[in-house]
Amino acid sequence: MADELKRLVAARGNRKATITRMYNYIHAPDTTEENVEEVEEKYFDIMAYFSKYIDGDGGPSSSSQESSFHLPRIQIKSFNGQVGDYQSFISLFISVIGKDKKLNDCEKLYYLKTYLEGEALDLIKHLPLTATSYVNALNLLKQRYDNKKxxxxxxxxxxxxxxxxxxxxxxxxxxxxxxxxxxxxxxxxxxxxxxxxxxxxxxxxxxxxxxxxxxxxxxxxxxxxxxxxxxxxxxxxxxxxxxxxxxxxxxxxxxxxxxxxxxxxxxxxxxxx
Structure with a gap:
């Protein structure tokens, strides 16, 4: 029991040190455009990292998954630009992540990028991590892949x-x-x-x-x-x-x-x- 307590205290110290370094980095005086973009990327990387410890696994949780039963986590398959896979991908993404009220639009855009590959990722990867960019990204994907014919x-x-x-x-x-x-x-x-x-x-x-x-x-x-x-x-x-x-x-x-x-x-x- 004592060894386990020591391990937890050490882990807490490591997390605290990481948060402190993150805080100091974000509040550094150098705020050039390049550094701002780099800070944004690092911020969302860190948010994704800590979500593993907050949610108990490596992905965002949705209200539909909050249950007294231990249901298996819904896995979203990456979308690489195959038009036949778009509807199933975007429907599941919106259901699991897009409707998650605990996430803001910047975070939703970050997760959207992580689930895209190839041509689909190339379409939106240069969009900055902003709230309006999330909506723009969804529209770009819809215009490109939601083509019935x-x-x-x-x-x-x-x-x-x-x-x-x-x-x-x-x-x-x-x-x-x-x-x-x-x-x-x-x-x-x-x-x-x-x-x-x-x-x-x-x-x-x-x-x-x-x-x-x-x-x-x-x-x-x-x-x-x-x-x-x-x-x-x-x-x-x-x-x-x-x-x-x-x-x-x-x-x-x-x-x-x-x-x-x-x-x-x-x-x-x-x-x-």
Whole structure:
């Protein structure tokens, strides 16, 4: 107990000395423009440092996180300028930091800069640490990245660029379905008329799957009159993935022990059974 008390007293002395040096530095008579900017940077660095001891960790706390329960700290992922990530980043940043009443706008700008990388940081890094600069920074980011048309194009390109499959695997099929739903959902939330895109998206996906999965789909949908729907195609891929997971390594390899026509019949039986 005595050793712990000595350690705490020593730690208090170190903190007090740090605060004293900070106070003396800030109140030094040299107030050139360069030194003022340097003082501002050092001030916010020190504020961030001491917030670890005030809040119990390395980031600002929000009122939404003040609870009798020990909830895990919300982690904000850095934003590097990818337009598809902007909305989720800025929404979380505003919720956790922007609405924190314990922080002034200078501090919010400091934290905003720490969560930006690359092109996004270059856009605002030269703004001085002032209250008005925080608002200006948010506006600059909004003007650059809150572009509905650009975000729609971003998700369409990601759909087109999804990796193709050379062989049938349950993991590959589920990843393809998951990515498709993710981008279609994002496009729907942006107001894109995805309900009319079934044939186009199916055509894209048919170029991504292996030939045996594609053949099995066309055999199952033997009617040439009914146009396939995207939901039906994705359901087929999910069912095929489930069948592959059930049979596992016992699934025969096409072209070896079973003729291709027998292979298709085998897969259809799995899907229907």
């Amino acid at each position: 650009q975000v729609i194009n971003h998700h369409i390109n990601l759909l087109l660029d999804m990796p193709g499959m050379t062989k049938t695997t349950a993991v590959g099929l589920r990843n393809l379905v998951s990515l498709t739903k993710q981008h279609i959902g994002a496009l729907q939330s942006l107001g894109a008329p995805t309900e009319h895109w079934s044939l186009i998206v199916i055509a894209i996906l048919q170029r991504k799957i292996d030939q045996y999965t594609l053949r099995a789909f066309h055999i199952e949908k033997q009617s040439n009159d009914d146009l396939p729907k995207l939901d039906d195609f994705l359901l087929f891929l999910e069912q095929r993935a489930s069948a592959l997971e059930i049979v596992g390594s016992s699934l025969p390899k096409p072209g070896y022990s079973i003729e291709k026509s027998m292979w298709d019949a085998y897969v259809r039986g799995l899907l229907k059974g």
